[in-house]
Amino acid sequence: MSDDKVALVTGASRGIGAAIAERFAADGWDLTISSRGREALESRAAELSEMGAGRVEVIPADMTDGDAVAELATGHVEAFGRCDTLVINAGMGQKGAVADLPVRRFDRLYQVNVRAPYILLQTLLPTLRATAETNGVAKVIAIASITGVYPEPELSAYGSTKAALISLCETFNLEESRNGVSATTIAPGYVDTDMSDWLKEQIPGDEMITVGDVATIAHSVTQLSRYAVLPNVVLTRPGNNLHRA
Ligand SMILES: NC(=O)c1ccc[n+]([C@@H]2O[C@H](COP(=O)([O-])OP(=O)(O)OC[C@H]3O[C@@H](n4cnc5c(N)ncnc54)[C@H](OP(=O)(O)O)[C@@H]3O)[C@@H](O)[C@H]2O)c1
Known part of the structure; x- marks a missing residue:
């Protein structure tokens, strides 16, 4: 049965973002879904509708393009006028030692993993505040690492973008949580998605955290009241490397 909530989910075409969107769809939510390719999003939207989602808006946006990110946020507001949950999930990985990783790759990581989240938070803030004022609470969920x-x-480089994202969300909580808007970062170890394919000869995908695990945490956060602020959730894998990815 629908509880009439509305969410914007970035990176919803596959992986963790798709799993979170599915969890919300099962509750009958209205959704804006985004990533770069319209075609993948359109077929994802059809699947989400079949799973029970209300209205599903498709707004493609490349997170390296600041104007497109702002237009995604304003497009969501024009479509729904409300945002109960903003899921900042789109992200990119990049492996390389400090000795080797070119600065242009470092810059791209920061554009996608830090700058785009900042633009989304800033552009959607008036709507998040208004939603919290009307409905009691609005949540931001950002997928860190x-x-x-x-x-x-x-x-x-990748880890430092995610540390920046965690810090950004914690400061956001200091500034906004009394308005009923709070952010939770989820910081998983390796999750079985396309992004971790490069590692699967060493760690089989079926030994990694599942996208469903991350979606379960995300969904739980949406059930919290305005009086519960959950800053960061670390999800690690079994074994004796507790704090290794
Ligand atoms: N997989 C892991 O082991 C792991 C662990 C910890 C944290 N994370 C984080 O979890 C988040 C989701 O990752 P995932 O594992 O689900 O990855 P994934 O399967 O590769 O999916 C990434 C999603 O982000 C979108 N995306 C990528 N670059 C984009 C860009 N420049 N602009 C707009 N959308 C873009 C992709 O869609 P398009 O390519 O169609 O645009 C896709 O929907 C990321 O922030 C990642 O850093 C992943």
């Missing part, structure tokens, strides 16, 4: 908390060799 365990490497943003516990550093991992050769993931310095």
Whole structure:
């Protein structure tokens, strides 16, 4: 049965974002879904509708393009006038030691993983505040990474974007949580998606965290009241490397 909520989910074409969108669809939510390719989003939208979603808007946007990111946020507001949950999930990985990783790759990581989230937060803030005022609460969920908390060799640039994202959301909470708007970062170790394909000869996909695990945490966050602020959730894999990705 619908509880009439509305969410914007970035990176919803596949992986973790698709799983989170599915979890919301099962509750009958209205959704804006975004990533770069319209075709993948259109077929995802049809699947989400079949799963029970209300209205599904498709707004493609490349997170490296600041104007497109702002237009995604304003497009969502024009479509729905409300945002109960903003899921900042679209992200990119990049492996390379400090000795080797070219600065242009470092810059691209920051555009997608830090700058775009900042633009989304800033552009959607008036709507998040208004939603919290009308409905009691609005939540932001940002997918960070365990490497943003516990550093991992050769993931310095990536890990530092995720540390920045965690810090951004914690400061956002200091500034906005009394308005009923709060952010939770989820910081998983390796999750079985396309992004972790490069590693699957060493760690089989079926030994990684599942997208459903991350979606379960995300969905739980949406059930919290305005009085519960959950800053960061670290999700790690079984075994004796507790704080390794
Ligand atoms: N997989 C892991 O092991 C893992 C672990 C910790 C954290 N994370 C984080 O979880 C989030 C989701 O990752 P995932 O594993 O689900 O990855 P994924 O399967 O590769 O999916 C990434 C999603 O982001 C979109 N995306 C990528 N670059 C984009 C860009 N420049 N502009 C707009 N959309 C873009 C992709 O769609 P298009 O390509 O169609 O645009 C896709 O929908 C990321 O922030 C990632 O850093 C992943």
